[in-house]
Each structure stands twice: as structure tokens, then as C-alpha cells.
Amino acid sequence: MEFPLVTTPWLEANINNQQLVLIDVSMSKVVGKKAIEYDRPLFIPNSQHIDLETSLCDLTSTQVHAFPVAEQFTRQAQRLGIDAESIVVFYDNQGMYSAPRAWWIFQAMGCKNSFVLDGGLPQWLSEKRAVVSGLSVDEPVPGQMNGKLQSDFICDSNYIMDKRAGGQLTLIDARSKERFLGLAPEPRAGVRSGHIPGALNLPFPEVLNGHCFKSPEQLSEIFLNLAGSNNTRLVFSCGSGITACITLLAAVVAGYSYSQLILYDGSWSDWGSNSVLPVER
Template sequence: MNFPLVTTSWLETNLNLAQLILVDVSMSKMVGKKAIEYEMPLYIPNSRRLDLETALCDLNSSQTHAFPTEEQFTAVAQKLGVNSESIVVFYDNQGIYSAPRAWWIFQVMGFQNVFVLDGGLPQWLLENRRVVPNTSNIEAKVGNINGIFHPQRICNSNFIFEQMNNKQLAVLDARSRERFLGIAPEPRSGVRSGHIPDSVSLPYPEVLNEYCFKTDEQLTAIFSALLGNKTSTLVFSCGSGITACIILLSAVIAGYKDLILYDGSWTDWGSNVALPVGS
């Protein structure tokens, strides 16, 4: 295990580990690259299924893909059987797409022993490892984990607006460069085109090598080229807070520590005409 990732070989070796909780958090739609389509559902053995867009989103919020409440997280994690000694591994059927979002939610809620399967289901299949057509039907014993929300790990538009002159903070945008530049339309109605002023474009496919993350050396080089050595705090944004977590996790791999997710991301910022748009 090499935080925050586990390899397919590690997972196959440890599939029957008592502490392991393996969770498929695949989403039905993808933005930013062509989705991998399957003729039928496929899962890694012993997987449990979690609908990230309902179970771990605050549906009472007007924000798209809003972060879950502490109580909501606790109920979901306990239902999965999560205890203090559990090892939670998330994966998705696109390689790396939605699993980092689930990983960051667990991190923000104070559960540290959580990982992402590097390469997800596509890498698993590429290596001819065994799959099953259904998720595990074993009823998990209710866990005893209690979420403790760490608010400093996510932010809203007010925080970014107030910090716009802070040279020690950088906002990185995971959307395509065309959307960042405002030459491609936003997929959601009522959202302006463009980007947060002074933010930096880092389309999430650029931190990936096929289905997996690039090496830590490659990622370090990418961030160094974009940011230099002066920035101490990184804020991550995208369309609605999903793919921002991909580049956030890549920053963890590259060794960065002070990381914040702008949960509302461009859907929030671009919908507010009172907020400036970068040129």
C-alpha cells in the first residue's frame, strides 16, 4: 500500500482481508473524456456498491453534488460496515474518475485509512483479473465510525474571493482547457463560460496515464511547472466538485499538503453574476 493508492496486485492479494471494505462508486455520466461503456455490469469480487450522487451528496442543498452532512456521512459509512480498523478502498469503472471524490469525502470527515484503486476496473480487466456480475450480497455488520467534519478542507466562493490577492494560494481548475478559456460552452444552463480570475488550468486527463495516475515524479514535475515553489495552499475546482478531486489526489501523490476543495466549483462561481470571470 502506498497512500493514497493501492495497486491491483495488492487488492487481489488482499480481497479476503477481514478489515477490507471495497466499494464501487462509479457514476452514470462522465465529463471531460469519452466514457468507457460496458455491455453488462462488472465488479471486482467482494465489492459493495455506493451511489455517490445520492448517498454521499446533500440532496437538500441547491448546490450540484453538495458535500454530505456529518450525519449523512456517518449513516452511510456505518451501513458499509466501516470501523476504526477498516481499510476502505474505492474504485470506479472508468479507471480514475469518481473514486477520488469518495476518497476526499472520507478524508474530510476524518477517516484516514481510505485509498483509491489505481486504474480502477479497467486496469483490473486489462490484467485479466477475475470479475463478477453482481456486487457482494453479504450483509455488512453495522460499523461504529462517526464522521467528524473538517471544514478547513473544503471552501466556498467567499473564501476564494477574499483570498484572490493571496500569492500563497493557487486555484487549479480540472475542466478542459476549452471550458477554462471560455471557448466551449458549459454543460449546465445558466452557468457562464470562463474561469476564476488568476486560476490555473490543469485538465484532469493530464495527471493520468491511460487508466492510472502518472508517477509521483511526473506529477511533481507537472505541479512544479504550473506553480513553481512559492505556493503553499492549493484550492481545486472543476465543474461541480467531482473531477477536481482527481487533481487534488494527484497533488497528494506529488507531496503537497495544504489542499482544499472548492465544492461548488465553476457551477457555483459561474452562476453568480456578482463574481468576476478571468480573461
């Protein structure tokens, strides 16, 4: 299993590698942390951009931030020039926010040679590495990547209701403690406060050290203390499936295998808006 992160020194050394496809996946709206604001656009050289909320979302779904369908993913991957041999690296301008979501989508669609830049643009800037004010203007040669969704990478509320009854999963919620406990209102209208019964709370900033992930040893200890050493599958949730991917990626860094992890796509925006589903506070 490939380690899922690349470092800023590695990226700088490989910035002109013809196999590298470097993608900025920054989002305009940041929830759950104080947003880093910029007075002008800044990018790592040779970057392309993809919009997680449109190009990599199934906009025909009623679900917030629904996973893209395979055909949609394939169009976008080929547009970016991605082939089977490509080294795909994602980053965002918040350090560690939306890049893990893009990485999990690509992993789920079969693009295994995809990675996240640890620390993202803020870490790159803090080390005074070169930046540019615009995206790459070179139109890439269309790629040949074909996506196929591996269904065990994501789940829905029915899966959770079925598996939690038998103690077959451990649900980890990446929202803040206040939202988890129902002490703070949800940002989306019509969504109840609280959490899925039995869920454990791991706010996503707790797996980070500054802009980067904590060490594999530190993360392993966090997950061991939180979930214990049982062999149940870890299901990751948040507000709408974005920041859950940060804690999911942290689990991979800690040494969990992909087969042990699954994303509840839709997360609390899906569960909390369905009055039939139980809520705990």
C-alpha cells in the same frame, strides 16, 4: 502520511481481508472524457456500491454535488460496515474518475484509512483479474465509524475571494482547456463560460497515464511547472467538484501534504452561476 493509492496486485492479494471494505463509486454520467461503456455490469469481487450523487451528496443544498453533512456520511459509512480499523478502498469503472471524490469525502470526515485503487476497474480488467456480475449480497455488520467534517478540506467562493486578493492561494482548474478559456459552452444551464480570475488550468487527463496516475516524479514536475515552488495553498476546482479531486489526489501522490490542499466544493457550477463573481476568459 499514508500513500493514497493501492495497486491491483495489492488488492487481489487482500481481496478476502476481513478488514477490507471495497466500494464501487461509479457514476452513470461522465463529463470531461470519453466514457468507457460496458455491455453488462462488472465488479471486482466483494464490492459494495455507494451513489456519490445521492448517498454522499447533501440533497438539501442548492449547490450541485454538495458535500454530505456529517450525519449523512455517518449513516452511509456505518451501513457499509466501516469501523476505525477498516481498510476502505474506492474504485470506479472509468479508471480514474469518481473514486477520488469519494476518497476526499472520507478523508475530510476523518476516515484516514481510505484509499483509491489506481486504474480502477479498467486496469483490473486489462490484467485479466477475476470479476463478478453483481455486488456483494452479504449484509455487513453495521460499522461504528462516526464522521466529523474537517472544515479546512473544502471551501466556498467567499474563501476564494478573500484569499486570492492577498495572494494566499493558487487555484487549479481541472476542466478542459476549451471550457477554461470559455471557448466551449458549459454543460449546465445558466452557468457562464470562462474561469476564476488568476486560476491555472490542469485538465485532469494530464495527470494520468492510461487508467493510472503518472509517477510521483512526473506529477511533482507537473505541479512545479504549473504552480512554481511558492508555499500558497492549492485550491482545486472543476465543473462541480468531482474531477477536481483527481488533480487533488495527484498532488498528494506528488508529495503535497493534506494541509496544503483544499477543494472548492461547488466549483465552476457555483462560481459561474453567480453573476456577482468575476469571470476571466
